[in-house]
Amino acid sequence: MNTCDCHHKTDVRFSDYYSENILTWCTNCGNYGIQAAIKRALVAENIPPCRTLLCFDVGCHGNGADKIGGYRFHGIHGRVLAFACGASVANRKIKVIAFGGDGGTLGEGINHLVSAIRGNYDITFVLHNNLNYGLTTGQASATTKSGIKMNSSPDGVTSDPIHVMNFVFSLNPSFVARTFSGDVKHMSGIFQESIKHNGFSFIEVLQSCPSYNHMTPHQWYQSRVKDVTQMSGYNFRDIKAARQAAEDLEVQIAIGVLYQNSKSVPFMQRQANRLKVSGDLVDEVKVFPTEKLFDTFR
Numbered sequence: 110m111n112t113c114d115c116h117h118k119t120d121v122r123f124s125d126y127y128s129e130n131i132l133t134w135c136t137n138c139g140n141y142g143i144q145a146a147i148k149r150a151l152v153a154e155n156i157p158p159c160r161t162l163l164c165f166d167v168g169c170h171g172n173g174a175d176k177i178g179g180y181r182f183h184g185i186h187g188r189v190l191a192f193a194c195g196a197s198v199a200n201r202k203i204k205v206i207a208f209g210g211d212g213g214t215l216g217e218g219i220n221h222l223v224s225a226i227r228g229n230y231d232i233t234f235v236l237h238n239n240l241n242y243g244l245t246t247g248q249a250s251a252t253t254k255s256g257i258k259m260n261s262s263p264d265g266v267t268s269d270p271i272h273v274m275n276f277v278f279s280l281n282p283s284f285v286a287r288t289f290s291g292d293v294k295h296m297s298g299i300f301q302e303s304i305k306h307n308g309f310s311f312i313e314v315l316q317s318c319p320s321y322n323h324m325t326p327h328q329w330y331q332s333r334v335k336d337v338t339q340m341s342g343y344n345f346r347d348i349k350a351a352r353q354a355a356e357d358l359e360v361q362i363a364i365g366v367l368y369q370n371s372k373s374v375p376f377m378q379r380q381a382n383r384l385k386v387s388g389d390l391v392d393e394v395k396v397f398p399t400e401k402l403f404d405t406f407r
């Protein structure tokens with residue numbers, strides 16, 4: 110990871126993250142804005158492609174994995190956090206940013222979300238919450254509202270949805286934010302704050318999905334979101350207040366940095382056996398002749 114084409118630029122540009130591949134999301138999909146906001150945040154924070162790892166889960170959002178430059182990983186459904194946390198532990202010089210859908214993150218991979226928050230691994234995680242499994246064309250997910258008719262549930266969803274923030278706050282997170290896919294400037298500001306955080310940052314993006322989420326389209330969110338900085342007396346260091354502010358998903362939806370623990374200690378800084386080691390685990394990897402190991406089974 111020490112050699113690259115960009116020579117650790119001090120002046121990172123949008124073109125550094127350019128990819129020749131063409132984005133293929135549906136017209137007006139929220140993923141366009143999210144991808145633009147991530148590039149904007151990386152450029153604003155002056156992080157070159159050789160110093161970041163972008164990890165994508167399987168899903169519509171994951172189809173952006175080869176449409177942006179830099180080091181990237183595209184994993185199996187629901188498992189992106191396991192890989193991203195591992196990568197951040199192996200090489201602390203690299204800024205790790207992971208992306209997942211509500212399907213993979215709160216369905217197949219919900220255990221990984223629990224471990225990532227509890228472990229306080231030093232990564233940014235962006236939840237693309239479009240309230241359905243988009244890539245499999247409108248399957249109900251764990252966040253789809255009850256009673257809604259989806260392609261997988263033509264008679265209406267019969268389970269109650271998970272309240273994302275109630276769940277996340279129950280795990281004592283160190284950074285929690287919410288933003289909206291229709292506002293690139295707001296998203297990139299939130300991504301910048303999360304990149305600077307020391308520990309696991311959880312960001313829920315309320316994402317429009319014009320093809321399969323007809324309950325909460327772009328305009329629906331736009332008329333309801335309100336940044337916490339516009340709420341008088343809001344204190345983003347107060348976890349109880351943050352939890353309360355995040356509760357409402359119907360009338361006034363709180364966005365912004367909802368909570369940040371100023372005393373956050375990330376996973377690797379809690380490992381006593383690594384505190385006096387200056388190098389990274391990735392530097393300690395040795396070539397192991399696996400043939401010899403296999404020989405023992407012959």
Ligand SMILES: Cc1ncc(C[n+]2csc(CCOP(=O)(O)OP(=O)(O)O)c2C)c(N)n1
Pocket residue numbers: 167168169170171185186187209210211212213214217237239241242243244245250
């Ligand atoms: C373990 C596993 N379960 C199911 C699938 C099938 N699958 C692929 S993409 C997808 C939907 C993804 O939905 P979500 O994670 O919400 O992301 P989105 O497409 O909405 O961005 C599913 C169910 C899979 N590939 N692997």
